[in-house]
Amino acid sequence: MSFASRSQNNITVGFQYRGVLELVLFSAPITVPCCVFLFINGTMLFTLRSKSVFRETSRYILLYNLLFADTVQMALAQLMYLLSVSRIWMTYPVCGVLAMLTELTNDISPLTLGLMSLERYVAVCYPLRHATIITIRNTGVAIIAVWAFSSLNVLTRVILLSEFPFEELESLQMKDFCSDIAMFLGPMSDHYDKAYACFLFLSAGVTITCSFIGVMIAARSASTDKASAHKTRNTLLLHLVQLGLSLLSTINDPLIIAISKILDRVSILRIQSILYVCIILLPRCLNALIYGIRDQTIRPILMYHLCCRLKLPRLGSQPR
Template sequence: MSSQAWTNTTDDSMGLVEKMLLVTLTTISCCIFLIINVIMLFTLRSRPVFRETCRYILLYNLLFADTVQIAVSQLLYILSVCRIMLTYPVCGVFVMVANLTSEISPLTLVVMSLERYVAVCYPLRHTTIITIRNTGAAITAVWAFCSLNTGVRVLLLLQFPFEQLQSLQMKQFCSTFLMFLTPVTVDYDKAYTCFLFVSAGLSVISSYIGVIIAARSASTDKASARRARNTLLLHLVQLCLILSSTIHNPLLIAASNVVTRTMLIRIQNILYVFIIVLPRCLSALIYGIRDKTIRPVLLYYLCCRLKLSVVTVTER
């Protein structure tokens, strides 16, 4: 999606200096977010406590999917800026990877929400229900379900009569939008996206309501319930931010009818950073700053392994 607006709006109406400035700022922003995510991933593999705790394993899966999504989006953006055309098969691989990882995030948030729900509502059974084995099975199920959807997309894509084309070389830059080659693919994508986010939203909201009800119980740890409630609220916000990426193209199409091409390029770069890239980096920032166990280790690696003590980090 990130390259579509640039493809259709780049012309000589914008000066070369302004074009390069926009591309540089956008790329630098994306690279910073990508570096933060990679450091966060390394952090979650650097200590046994992270590798052996279920919620951190789920967080790693979420960050991994978001990082791949950012990397693929930025790669497609750079290819479009450099005016490099791909073939349909190569573009299809990039698009399928982007679709797969974009679907992993909301489903992982659902599993993380259910984990917090069990921790508050069934504290005595939490250690027997939320085990590393069960967590691994849940992650496998998430990837399998999303891979099945990707397989369906591939089958729908193969219905397009590629043999009638003179060449498999694309005449426009690769983007998710351009791979919707048949009306059935468009309808399927809309239906699946609605099903995915409605189901994920209802699951997170139900978990949130369950935690609120449990928090009123006299036998529940109030502090633990409050933390779980705040965490679930963050999951809901993350889900909404991820959902916002689906309105990227409609916003650009609406803006193209009322603004000039030069202004549209500026709007496209802003939307790309704040709607597509930034939501995928917020997980690392939220958990890295909020979680007291992750925070000192993350700051340690962000500061190039300077010897920062936990006391110093806390004082700051």
């Protein structure tokens, strides 16, 4: 009996070790890059608050808002991913809070991209009035309006959750991992989510496209700075690409629901991890890299902070 007990304990420990090893090997290729990009985003946010030129310029304030929302979104998404791969089931209220915070920050990106496009449009088409229209105060009011609009969407989702008969549940403990899909507890929530996503991205897309067309028309004018118009045109094209990448996140849930009907659970989890990296993680990592490398004002200061304030020969002298 003693030998049998020891053998059974060895087998149990072996399975537990295998489970932990598989968990580490499965989550490490995703968690490590995410931590690296969180560090880059955090450094970028610190950079945008380190100099008065960034704190007092509207387009850098809007960029800070965009990166802040992306960083919080990425951190929340990674937390929910680690909880799911660790097979930690939460209660519906806790999952609801995480899902709503994720939804709140997810809406900020397309709305902020629309504001950034309008700011560039005014800078090119109305250069003499840019300083009076795009002020620090107006920028702050616009950012508050963006967060208020996103919060209203979250409040509407919370109200729609009231249609689900929670009192009929044996327990508030979830029987699956926490995700946005798990909080679609009624058909009305699903219909509202689709309608809101279409409205959000259509509005942002129309705003960026109209700004792009306005800049192209202004570029043909003899009184317009050609170099500035050309640079703004490329920036607006970049905003369209960023909006397209953000739009990919809206197809994540429908894809998972579709494949869940034809594949087993293990295959679903693997595909979900791939979609998480390509659709959720990468688009939010690119913003900091694109602006950090592309902007001549941000680049030297960002590299200085990324290198832990070391004075490297290749970076030149320390930024003042």
